[in-house]
Structure formats: structure tokens, C-alpha cells
């Protein structure tokens with residue numbers, strides 16, 4: 091048995107490379123994109139060239155041959171500086187490409203994965219609808235197989251879909267009701283809809299509180315037709331598929347949340363040592379020192395939680411409970427650290443030009459997206475054997 095807290099040389103190299111990229115390339119530019127609400131194409135292209143979008147996929151599909159742990163390391167270092175680019179990567183990999191990799195036919199994988207892995211193309215996953223999010227089994231979007239033409243005919247609306255409307259978005263996988271079981275419950279399936287398919291329209295970008303340099307849209311499907319072969323995996327298995335995708339996605343969101351929490355420590359440390367009040371740095375006051383010590387404690391513990399869940403995932407062990415624990419803990423920690431970091435920055439913390447202001451705005455969604463904190467608590471309680 092080996093016990094080791096250190097990263098492998100390969101993982102450490104990746105972590106350090108992404109950290110440098112985030113510091114040198116993203117940090118100086120991202121504030122401007124964020125303020126304008128613009129998608130940072132050049133930065134995303136560069137992340138593609140670095141291989142980040144292909145991290146957990148095999149080389150035969152254009153990936154880097156890494157694993158989910160590697161993805162988590164990259165997400166943490168990106169979010170330490172900026173969450174918009176981190177969520178673009180997270181959604182592109184775990185919601186866009188992963189369903190194709192996990193459930194696609196060989197032909198679907200060969201068609202889509204090389205471009206998704208290189209970052210030339212972004213993928214999205216459309217589960218949430220205006221009237222159902224947490225209760226995603228309540229999907230109202232329908233897909234009917236038109237036997238005559240051999241096409242799915244999709245009707246419905248999806249909302250809040252990340253990466254769905256950029257210039258480089260190539261596909262959205264949508265969940266839709268494709269029939270009813272004997273007990274009347276819906277049969278949900280996942281279907282790949284290529285961007286630009288007639289009948290598939292995008293709304294303009296939402297005005298969001300945070301993640302302002304990422305792309306989030308409402309999607310409408312009005313007799314949208316795609317070939318029968320665009321079904322992802324088996325008909326009626328869509329519910330089980332997205333549960334798996336969300337379990338994995340929670341590990342990734344947890345790594346991202348940890349990065350934000352750590353970024354708050356980084357910014358606060360620098361500021362506390364330079365800002366003077368009453369003739370000395372504010373960091374000389376124990377009240378500020380204790381705030382930062384607690385922030386570091388929370389970021390460290392969140393890191394242990396996501397790495398534990400990721401290690402279980404990579405080793406093929408059950409990880410559902412650990413993913414929910416990590417997501418719940420790290421997202422709440424991110425919100426707390428962002429609030430404390432803003433407080434340490436005083437009035438400057440309320441100015442958008444300071445990274446902590448961006449982190450504050452970006453933190454709240456972490457308690458909502460890919461399963462709210464309440465949903466995580468429900469999952470943990472269920473895993474502990476409590477039934478409601």
C-alpha cells in the first residue's frame with residue numbers, strides 16, 4: 091500500500107503549466123472581456139492548443155490520454171484566476187464531449203471527439219428547462235421518431251445552457267421524452283443536435299450576475315429534425331446517462347470552486363500586506379490574519395475533498411457520495427471565501443477592476459449549477475440510507 095500526498099511528476103507539470111498560463115495570459119486580459127460580456131475566443135483557442143479540452147480522453151480520439159484528476163487540476167488553476175474560462179472548459183469537457191465519449195457509437199466518437207478535444211469546437215449539454223431543473227426527470231421537451239424520414243423531430247425549450255451559442259459551438263446534446271414506460275413514466279433519451287440545424291434557435295445571451303465572459307443561452311426546438319443516428323446510446327437511457335454525467339461533473343465543479351476559494355486567499359494575502367491603515371499593513375491585525383488563515387483552511391479542505399472524489403472516479407470505485415460532498419463543501423467554501431476576500435479589500439473589493447469583485451460575483455452560481463446545495467444534501471442523505 092502506498093500513501094502519498096504528492097502529485098505525480100506529470101500531474102505537477104500540468105498543474106504548474108496551467109497556473110503559469112492563467113497568471114501570464116488570462117489574468118491581464120480577462121477583466122476587459124468580463125466587463126464587456128464577451129467570450130474570450132483567443133484565450134479559449136490557446137487553451138485548446140495546450141490540449142486542455144482533450145485532457146481526460148484517449149489519444150486515439152485526439153485527447154491527451156490523461157484522466158479526470160488532470161482535468162480537476164487544470165480547472166482549479168484556471169479558476170484561481172478566472173471562473174468564466176474555467177466553466178467554459180468544464181462544460182466543454184464534462185458536459186459537451188464526455189457524453190459522446192461515454193455513450194456514443196464509434197462513429198459518433200470519431201465524428202465529434204477530435205474537434206471537441208482540440209478546442210476548435212465546443213459542445214454543450216441541454217438538460218435544464220424553464221419549468222424543471224433540479225427535477226430534471228420532469229423534462230417536457232419531446233422527440234418523436236418519424237419512421238418515414240428516419241429522423242427525430244424535437245420540440246421544446248432548454249434554458250441556462252453553457253457554451254451553446256458561441257461561434258465555435260458544434261453540438262448540443264439534449265434530453266427529450268421519446269415515449270412512456272408501462273407505468274406511464276417518461277422514457278428520456280439523449281440526442282445530439284448539431285449547431286445550425288433548422289428549427290434549433292438560440293436566444294441572445296443572458297445578462298448574468300457572474301461568469302460574464304462565458305456563454306449561456308436559452309434554446310428552442312421547433313420541429314427540429316436530426317437523423318435517427320444522432321441518438322446517443324440507447325433509447326430510454328437518457329436519465330441514467332445524465333445522472334452519471336452530473337456525478338462526474340460535480341467533481342469538476344468542486345475543483346473549480348476550490349480554485350476560486352484559493353484565488354481569494356492569493357488576492358487577500360497580497361492586499362493585506364500592501365494596504366496600510368493606522369500606520370501599518372492591515373495584515374498586521376490578527377482579525378485579518380485569522381480571516382485569511384480560515385480561508386486557507388477552507389480551500390485546503392475543499393482540495394482534499396475534490397481530489398478524493400476524483401481519485402475514486404479514476405480508479406473505477408463508487409464516487410457518488412464523495413462527489414456530492416466535495417461539490418457541496420467546495421461551493422459553500424467558495425462563497426464564504428469570496429465574501430471574506432471582498433471584506434478584506436474594503437471599498438476596493440466592491441470595484442469590478444479588482445479580481446475579488448469578480449470572484450464574489452462568480453461564486454454564487456457554484457451553489458446552484460450541476461445540482462444545488464439542497465440537491466447535494468438529498469444525494470448524501472440518500473447514500474447514507476435515509477429515504478424520504
Ligand SMILES: Cc1cc2nc3c(=O)[nH]c(=O)nc-3n(C[C@H](O)[C@H](O)[C@H](O)COP(=O)(O)OP(=O)(O)OC[C@H]3O[C@@H](n4cnc5c(N)ncnc54)[C@H](O)[C@@H]3O)c2cc1C
Nearest residue numbers: 215216217218222223224250251252458459460461462464
Ligand atoms: C450560469 C448557469 C449555467 C448553467 N449551465 C447549464 C448547462 O450547461 N446545462 C444544463 O442543463 N443546465 C445548466 N444550468 C442549470 C442549472 O443546473 C440549474 O439552474 C440548477 O440545476 C437548478 O435548477 P433550477 O434553476 O430549475 O432550480 P429549481 O430546481 O427550480 O430549484 C429552485 C430551488 O428549490 C430547491 N429545491 C428544488 N427541489 C427541492 C427539493 N426536493 N428539496 C429541497 N429543495 C429543493 C433548489 O435547491 C433551489 O434552491 C445552468 C445554470 C446557470 C445559472
